[in-house]
Amino acid sequence: MKIALCSSALLALAMSCAHAAELSPVEQNIVAAIKARSPQALQLLEQSVNINSGTMNHDGVRAVGKLYRQELDQLGFATRWIDMPPAMRRAGHLVGTREGKQGKRLLLLGHLDTVFEKDSPVQLWQRNGDRVRGQGVNDMKGGDVVILEALRALKSAGALDNTTITVMFTGDEESAGEPIATSRADMVAAAKRSDIALAFEGTMRDQDGKDTGTIGRRSSSSWELEVKGKQGHSSTIFTDKAGYGAVYEAARILDGFRQQVIEPDLTFSAGLILGGTDASVDEAGTKGQAAGKTNVIARTALVHGDLRYLTYEQRDRAHAKMRAIVAQNLPGTSASISFRDAYPPMSPTPGNLAVLKVYSQASSDAGLGAIPALPPGQRGAGDIQFVASMVDSLDGLGVTGNGAHSPDEDLEIASIERATIRSALLIHRLTR
Structure with missing residues (x-):
């Protein structure tokens, strides 16, 4: 009732x-x-x-x-x-x-x-x-x-x-x-x-x-960000051909969240980040592995985070803003984000x-x-x-x-x- x-x-x-x-x-x-x-x-x-x-x-x-x-x-x-x-x-x-x-x-x-x-x-x-x-x-x-x-x-x-x-x-x-x-x-x-x-x-x-x-x-929910870049020699990074690499794109996205997805009673936290030539996270989502070299442009980056909101309307606003930020990719990169609700608000x-x-x-x-x-x-x-x-x-x-x-x-x-x-x-x- x-x-x-x-x-x-x-x-x-x-x-x-x-x-x-x-x-x-x-x-x-x-x-x-x-x-x-x-x-x-x-x-x-x-x-x-x-x-x-x-x-x-x-x-x-x-x-x-x-x-x-x-x-x-x-x-x-x-x-x-x-x-x-x-x-x-x-x-x-x-x-x-x-x-x-x-x-x-x-x-x-x-x-x-x-x-x-x-x-x-x-x-x-x-x-x-x-x-x-x-x-x-x-x-x-x-x-x-x-x-x-x-x-x-x-x-x-x-x-x-x-x-x-x-x-x-x-x-x-x-x-x-x-x-x-x-x-x-x-x-x-x-x-x-x-x-x-x-x-x-x-x-x-x-x-x-x-x-x-x-x-x-507030709710308890999570998000997963996956970023892709072009693997190549580090000396060519930031060029039109090589692009910016996955790690820089992940950094741009996270800073975009920090600056643009702010409102009262809403929090989001990046709790795990891995990047390099290769990266993977275990089934539980709490541990991972990454491999790379300083002279190689990072090909992949993975970020797992937390999102807490007070109403579903607030959640929907946050999701929309985060997706928009993720879609504004630096040259030579791509990214996708997914969300998972757990405890409702x-x-x-x-x-x-x-x-x-x-x-x-x-x-x-x-x-x-x-x-x-x-x-x-x-x-x-x-x-x-x-x-x-x-x-x-x-x-x-x-x-x-x-x-x-x-x-x-x-x-x-x-x-x-x-x-x-x-x-x-x-x-x-x-x-x-």
Whole structure:
């Protein structure tokens, strides 16, 4: 159900919530339950972080899934593990559902995998006062714990009764299995049965240090440039007969991109370049070989790059400009470019903003401050983007930390409680 029908209702809900000056008795019980369990929430996070679950460590991903499945079972969800076809080389996904008849139907998204594979030297868990370092501690096992603890508090207050909630923990968010149509088929199906999607990637702070909500995320896509030149003696380069060679033509194209394909929230990066008499890239597109001599004009050049955009209209403009630049070849050269979409964009919409307003009001009512929207250009790709075109969506509901994907990844321990309170109140207000 697309949100053209739901947005007006959500906007009305956001406005009605704006008049709430304090928490209801049920909401006070929810907050109290969360605060009482803060030590246990940290223990659950430690338990899950201490299981390596790099995307390609399938046993580890399944082990984290088993841990979370036990939690969902205790909360009364009907759970199942979805295996992926063996050829996809991905562990699968955990899904929990409950059915009811009141309020909005919610899809809650987290992921089990991290970027730290089994041989990673990064320490699993290390507490330093009020902060914790570890593999995936904020991206996004901290957010996963927020989901579970928010649902637990709602259940303790009797606020889960008669609600429709689907929880999906994917096993390959950091490197989505291909084909995408298969690896995200169950997520898309769940979105079609939902009204709103909430994702629990880490909470990012704005330039004023305020926690934010994510109403838009840029796509993740790629491009490949292939350039051809005339091989010949280097002493003849730049002549009409010999031309400019493939490397100079590749340089002209890339600089043309830099100067002419600039607009807000659009980025493009050349991540791999090879040139010479011969050049080739491996099947994965991450390694290659090149051969040439200083006295030979380069015959070939290959460039692989990344393109991120906020809307499909922005993508189409970028593609058109890039193709035009590629077509303006230097003498004696030719070039072609191809594009490949991966994660679709999560475009900011009035419906997304309406959900943020409910979230912000809940945070304010709990004494945790208002939540502004994060500028969409500051966020990369995430799972919610596969369903954002179908339902109103909000991301960034997880914990607050630093250094995601790096050896210094950490989180602020107090942010677990803050994020859980906000999320539980948001879920309650959307489903009551």
